[in-house]
Amino acid sequence: MDTFITIRFKRKTAKRFQEFSKTHFKTHTETMEAILDFFFYNEISPKEKLGPTGRTIETKLLKRINAVIAIMRDVEKTQTKPTVAMLESLFQIEEPKKKPLILEKKFVEEKKEVRFREKQNLKNEL
The missing domain is CATH 1.10.1220 (Arc Repressor Mutant)
Incomplete structure (x- = not known):
């Protein structure tokens, strides 16, 4: 012992x-x-x-992660969304507007009003 x-x-x-x-x-x-x-x-x-403790390392990491998130959001707002919008507008399929051919004649609807009237003979009526 x-x-x-x-x-x-x-x-x-x-x-x-x-x-x-x-x-x-x-x-x-x-x-x-x-x-x-x-x-x-x-x-x-x-x-x-012995160096930084677990808590101090964790707070530093959280600050850096928040900074990275802020950078990614800024990139998304300023670069990604506008680029995607431009690409979508390029690839949207729109029906082409029908343009009349030069040789094609358009028929004008007849109007009910008469543009020219015959002269009425005033002597005959008197």
């Missing part, structure tokens, strides 16, 4: 360690060994910053 040694910690730090130890390991010794092994095997110092 291994012997124990006393290490002095501030009360606040000791309480934090005990709570962490209870939630993750069976004994305080296992907890301390795991913590030391972690830093030793990963060759990092507890004083080092």
